[in-house]
Amino acid sequence: MIEVRNLSKSYGSTKAVNDISLSIGKGELFGLLGPNGSGKTTMIKMLTGQIKPTSGYLRVHGVDVLEDPIRVRELVGVVPEQETPPSFLTAEEYLYFVAKIQKMENYEKTCEKWFEFLDFRDQKNSLCKDLSRGTRQKLMFAQAFLHEPELAIIDEPLINLDPILPDRDFAFHKPL
Ligand SMILES: Nc1ncnc2c1ncn2[C@@H]1O[C@H](COP(=O)(O)OP(=O)(O)OP(=O)(O)O)[C@@H](O)[C@H]1O
Ligand SMILES: [Mg+2]
Incomplete structure (x- = not known):
């Protein structure tokens, strides 16, 4: 359901997400834990096509998020922060x-x-x-x-x- 490889996001000089790779299958319950400011929301915004990564590859529900962010939003239920x-x-x-x-x-x-x-x-x-x-x-x-x-x-x-x-x-x- 989620395939992420070498994903990074910088806001200016702030490296919010640094080279994350993970794979989450159907039926899995995955918890992303980390202290305030560690990049969880940034990660979620990339997964749901709200912001573009600085680098890396991500597919959600079989869809390349960069190519078709609207389709991802149709397929996925999102509760934003x-x-x-x-x-x-x-x-x-x-x-x-x-x-x-x-x-x-x-x-x-x-x-x-x-x-x-x-x-x-x-x-x-x-x-x-x-x-x-x-x-x-x-x-x-x-x-x-x-x-x-x-x-x-x-x-x-x-x-x-x-x-x-x-x-x-x-x-x-x-x-x-
Ligand atoms: N739009 C933005 N512009 C500049 N910096 C940002 C922006 N959004 C987030 N950041 C920075 O990126 C880093 C990660 O923020 P993020 O909101 O992803 O963290 P978080 O893990 O969700 O934190 P929290 O637990 O407080 O919700 C922080 O240093 C934050 O200040
Ligand atoms: Mg957050």
Whole structure:
């Protein structure tokens, strides 16, 4: 799913990523750990086609990221480090917007499923600017997983979230 060879990125004189090579297969759960400023977000931005490497080779989901960054974004679910959902849309409008970009059909029920799973259906009609930080983060998770990608890339996966979601009888892959 991810093939990286001799990847480097410099911002001026700052070497953020220095000659990284790694290979991550389907079904693997890979954690990239490192102190603040060690280049994790820079690595993720390169993998998801948001910035170009200074040098090196990278393929994600079989796609050369430099050649077709848009295709990578279609295939991969991404929870970025910084971005939050647009303040002027409701949570539901935002998920519908993402579903349309991902060319999904009949997405209303799928969106509903995510609101239920992440336990904030009662706030789906709230403007994103009025959601708590953690709820906005849940919405970012929902947009990443909405189209059921085979690969998800999550920057700071635990930030702002409660350690436990309410237990619920929820079979995600059962038809609605
Ligand atoms: N746009 C930029 N311009 C210049 N320098 C940058 C830029 N983005 C990141 N850097 C620098 O690159 C280095 C790596 O930053 P990066 O954000 O990738 O680290 P990180 O491992 O994600 O850190 P954190 O754990 O704090 O999120 C840091 O020295 C940072 O200051
Ligand atoms: Mg970071």
